[in-house]
Amino acid sequence: MSGQGGERGSGERSAWRSDSDVPSGRGVRAGAGAGTRAQVRAARRKRATRQALLAAGATVLVAAVVTVGALSAGGVIRFGAAPAGTPVSATGVATTTIPAPSFTEAPATDAGQSPPASEPPASEPASPPPPPAFDKAAKSIDDPTSPWVVVDKLRPLAGAAGYVPPDLVELAPDIPNPNGHLLRADAAASLEQMFAAARAEIGVQLVAQSGYRSYDSQVYAYNYYVNLLGVDGADLTSARPGYSEHQTGMAMDILGQDSSCTLDDGPCFSTAASGQWLAANAWRFGWILRYPDGATPITGYEFEPWHYRWVGVELATEMHATGVTTLEEFFGLPPAPGY
Numbered sequence: 001m002s003g004q005g006g007e008r009g010s011g012e013r014s015a016w017r018s019d020s021d022v023p024s025g026r027g028v029r030a031g032a033g034a035g036t037r038a039q040v041r042a043a044r045r046k047r048a049t050r051q052a053l054l055a056a057g058a059t060v061l062v063a064a065v066v067t068v069g070a071l072s073a074g075g076v077i078r079f080g081a082a083p084a085g086t087p088v089s090a091t092g093v094a095t096t097t098i099p100a101p102s103f104t105e106a107p108a109t110d111a112g113q114s115p116p117a118s119e120p121p122a123s124e125p126a127s128p129p130p131p132p133a134f135d136k137a138a139k140s141i142d143d144p145t146s147p148w149v150v151v152d153k154l155r156p157l158a159g160a161a162g163y164v165p166p167d168l169v170e171l172a173p174d175i176p177n178p179n180g181h182l183l184r185a186d187a188a189a190s191l192e193q194m195f196a197a198a199r200a201e202i203g204v205q206l207v208a209q210s211g212y213r214s215y216d217s218q219v220y221a222y223n224y225y226v227n228l229l230g231v232d233g234a235d236l237t238s239a240r241p242g243y244s245e246h247q248t249g250m251a252m253d254i255l256g257q258d259s260s261c262t263l264d265d266g267p268c269f270s271t272a273a274s275g276q277w278l279a280a281n282a283w284r285f286g287w288i289l290r291y292p293d294g295a296t297p298i299t300g301y302e303f304e305p306w307h308y309r310w311v312g313v314e315l316a317t318e319m320h321a322t323g324v325t326t327l328e329e330f331f332g333l334p335p336a337p338g339y
C-alpha cells in the first residue's frame, strides 16, 4: 500500500517541491505531528491546487485590468465609478468589484494628445482705441446762431432780413476798433485772447477793422460797390445782402499796426508779420482764414488775408490738423463760386 502511495507521492513530491516559497500560513502546516505522510501530501495537493487556481485567476484578471487600463488610457472607454488606474492586487481579486464600464465619447483631450489650446483671442490692440472721429454733425451748419454755420453765395443766412445775433458785445477797450464794430460774446472773448497773444509773441498790435454788419448796412455797402464797380465787380468784393458772414457776428476783418495794408489792397496783409502770424496761429483761438489764396472757385471770393471767421477751437483745430482750408470742403458742400 505504501508503495502505491510512494510512487504517486514521489511523483507529486518532485513536481511540487519547488513550491517551498508558498506562504506557510495559507496551507496546512507541514510541521511534525501534522499527520501521516499521505495526509501531508493530500494537504499539499489541496494547497497547491488552490494556489494554482488563485494564480490563474489573478493572471486573467490582471490581464483584464491591464487591457481595460490600456483601453481607457487610449480614450476608448471610461469607467464611471472608479478610475481605470486603480490597482487591483491578486489577493483582492475575490472581493474587488470592478465597476461597470460606461462607454462614452471620450473627449479629445483624453487621447493623450496635446489638448487643443483654446484659441487665443484675436490680436488685442496694443494701445487704447483711438478717440472717436470728429463728429461733423455735432453742430448745425444751417442755424445762423451756430458757430459752424456756413454762409456762402449758395447758402444765404436763414431769415437774414430780420436776423440779429443774440449776444453782440462791444470789444474790450484795449482792442483797436476804429469803426466800433461788435461781435458775438464768444467770438469777442477769443479775439481778445488772440490779439493779446500777437502782442506777446511777435510784439504787434492787431486792429479790428470790421465785425458785425447788420442786414441794412449790407444793403448800403453792396449798393455802394455796385455803383463803383458794377455788379460783377461788386460780387467779387462785397457780399449781397443776406449772404455775408459779417451778419453772423462771428467774422472780423483784421489788420496789423506793423503795416499800412488796407482792406482794398489784395494780398498786402499776407506779407506782413502780423498777417503771417494770424494765418499760422488763428486756429489756436478758434478762428480760420475764411477766403484763402487759391480757393476762389470754392468760396466765391478773392484771397482776403484779413477776413477771419470764428468757428470755435474744436473745429478750427480739426481743420488745421486735417489741412482742409474751407468750410465747403470740410463739410462736403458744393463749391459756391457764384450766386
Ligand SMILES: [Zn+2]
Residues within 6 Å of the ligand: 210, 246, 251, 252, 253, 306, 307, 308
Ligand atoms: Zn470780411
